[in-house]
Amino acid sequence: MRFFVFRISLYWISTILLSIKTYLISKSVFDLGIDSITAEMILWLSSIGSIMLILALSLFVNRKFYVLTLLTIYLFVSVILYVNVLYYRFFNDFITIPVLFQTKHLTNLGGSLFDLFNLIDLLFLLDLLFLFVISKRLNLRSHTITQKKLGIILIGVTLLLVNIGLAHKERPELLTRSFDRKLLVKNIGLYAYHLYDFYLYTNTKTKIVLADNDQLTEIINHVKANDENSNPEYFGAAKGKNIIMIALESTQSFIINNEIDGEEITPFLNDLIQSRGTYYFSNFYHQTGQGKTSDAEFIIENSMYGLPRGAVFFSNPENQYHSLASVLKSEGHYYSAVFHANNKSFWNRNIMYNALGYDRFFSEEDYEIKKEDSVGWGLKDKAFFSQTIPYLKELKKPYYAKLLTLTNHFPFALEKADEIIPEWTSKDGTVNRYFTTVRYQDEALKQFFDEMKREGIYENSIFILYGDHYGISENHNKAMAQFLDKEITPYETIQLQRVPFIIHFPGRSETREITSAVGQVDVKPTVLNLMGINQEQAIQFGTDLFSTDKREFVILRDGSFITDRYIMTGNKCYMRDTGMKTSKESCEPYIQLAKEELNYSDQIIYGDLLRFLP
Numbered sequence: 001m002r003f004f005v006f007r008i009s010l011y012w013i014s015t016i017l018l019s020i021k022t023y024l025i026s027k028s029v030f031d032l033g034i035d036s037i038t039a040e041m042i043l044w045l046s047s048i049g050s051i052m053l054i055l056a057l058s059l060f061v062n063r064k065f066y067v068l069t070l071l072t073i074y075l076f077v078s079v080i081l082y083v084n085v086l087y088y089r090f091f092n093d094f095i096t097i098p099v100l101f102q103t104k105h106l107t108n109l110g111g112s113l114f115d116l117f118n119l120i121d122l123l124f125l126l127d128l129l130f131l132f133v134i135s136k137r138l139n140l141r142s143h144t145i146t147q148k149k150l151g152i153i154l155i156g157v158t159l160l161l162v163n164i165g166l167a168h169k170e171r172p173e174l175l176t177r178s179f180d181r182k183l184l185v186k187n188i189g190l191y192a193y194h195l196y197d198f199y200l201y202t203n204t205k206t207k208i209v210l211a212d213n214d215q216l217t218e219i220i221n222h223v224k225a226n227d228e229n230s231n232p233e234y235f236g237a238a239k240g241k242n243i244i245m246i247a248l249e250s251t252q253s254f255i256i257n258n259e260i261d262g263e264e265i266t267p268f269l270n271d272l273i274q275s276r277g278t279y280y281f282s283n284f285y286h287q288t289g290q291g292k293t294s295d296a297e298f299i300i301e302n303s304m305y306g307l308p309r310g311a312v313f314f315s316n317p318e319n320q321y322h323s324l325a326s327v328l329k330s331e332g333h334y335y336s337a338v339f340h341a342n343n344k345s346f347w348n349r350n351i352m353y354n355a356l357g358y359d360r361f362f363s364e365e366d367y368e369i370k371k372e373d374s375v376g377w378g379l380k381d382k383a384f385f386s387q388t389i390p391y392l393k394e395l396k397k398p399y400y401a402k403l404l405t406l407t408n409h410f411p412f413a414l415e416k417a418d419e420i421i422p423e424w425t426s427k428d429g430t431v432n433r434y435f436t437t438v439r440y441q442d443e444a445l446k447q448f449f450d451e452m453k454r455e456g457i458y459e460n461s462i463f464i465l466y467g468d469h470y471g472i473s474e475n476h477n478k479a480m481a482q483f484l485d486k487e488i489t490p491y492e493t494i495q496l497q498r499v500p501f502i503i504h505f506p507g508r509s510e511t512r513e514i515t516s517a518v519g520q521v522d523v524k525p526t527v528l529n530l531m532g533i534n535q536e537q538a539i540q541f542g543t544d545l546f547s548t549d550k551r552e553f554v555i556l557r558d559g560s561f562i563t564d565r566y567i568m569t570g571n572k573c574y575m576r577d578t579g580m581k582t583s584k585e586s587c588e589p590y591i592q593l594a595k596e597e598l599n600y601s602d603q604i605i606y607g608d609l610l611r612f613l614p
């Protein structure tokens, strides 16, 4: 035994112990959904790889301090691990640097520390004691390892690279888009997650520190110069009404008033569009980037663009915003709530919603998610809507409620029993299933509207329905060409970025289809105008959709744009009505403008510039 212990140096014993501890805690405390051999492997690799590298820091100090440094690092990492355990037991989430500064969060935790502690946690101390006891004995031997530090670092880095490779296969774009803390920890491990969080935090903070007030003045001038008047006829048209906004997951406009094998795909939406009191915008474009659903939320809340990379929900949840929810609250005394039956930390919503001024977030925890009611990403839309009704009835009026659907999300999974129309029959399974899940979502909406009518919610509300972003990516052009019976050129790809946008006012007699090109940035100014809220001082990149002097100029996040006559994408200019290529000069005047507009919006976010407003 003695021989064995002396052979293995303190460094390796520490690495093994800490890896085992991290693995056991990740499996028992954190609910990461480790459900495959690959996921198990990733968990081991990420723990061992990062622990090897962290502990290797001790190999670079003077030999005299080697053991002390190693033990200190070990203790430090154990503390990080344990603090996450306590935090997770309370918040069902992992710590981020910004929340460390949110005193509200930590006081909550502090108040219930005693309840969060489990006797079994004392086991987490055993390894520390053990190491402490043996460390003295190993002291003499330990320096031999310091000669092998290069090898150790090489192994650590290799393990992490393999880990990242596997993680990338499991979840492409994980690091550029962030998605969700649980997914991050599951795929890169707790320690690398903290490093990543630290990087995001410092990167964001540096840009904010360097920003100044003058930038804002320039942007205000730009915004004012491009402003268009809201339509006074609609000013206050829905004043005091409850606002019910529904995000239609991955829903594109091409399915509206369309059929598959003789079956309507969206009979309810088609009817709604024809009903009294409905305004349907048939050339409404999503403007989202990598932040997908969260970008759509951000754009609609703020009338600003998302970021060129990553999700602003993740990178800038600490900024000051003048969001729809907060303006409705300050100017119209509206209560606001979001309903979404998914993990609350997905897209960092639980944190970002504070910055957006929402009063309440009903997430997965507020829904009863039975196995038979869930598919794919979670609670099916029908159950989601039904369970939301009682909550809606209890909300303080007037309210602004936003509901985010989920069933029509890639990979568009649905059980046979829920299928209203069968899957399509092309060679592309994704596209085939899409029609079926869109049809299901449409049925769920119908049921929701019926229930709202029965429960007396309908009459006093105004409804805003929007598609958040595309559901069928360019990888499926072949099947799409087959369905639409035309080639999917870059011009068509832009046209496929249209998503439904519907405003429905119960009690109004008009029915209108508005065909001008508009986008998600225009939603906030429209809603505020309908609510009778003056926005002269607002910094926003969109304008009232009912404005009579509205210019047609929609900018997509990649710099593509749509004007009354042209569509520009991939550095080529097309005629908007025919899709024919035309000379680049026609689009030229808008290119710079589009860049400028996106850039100004980015500057506001990167520099947290709205904090400079009085």
Ligand code: GP9
Residues within 6 Å of the ligand: 291, 292, 293, 294, 340, 342, 343, 346, 347, 404, 409
């Ligand atoms: C997750 C849901 C889907 O909560 O909003 O996000 P997406 O992948 O569409 O951005």
Ligand code: MN
Residues within 6 Å of the ligand: 249, 250, 292, 293, 468, 469
């Ligand atoms: Mn989405």
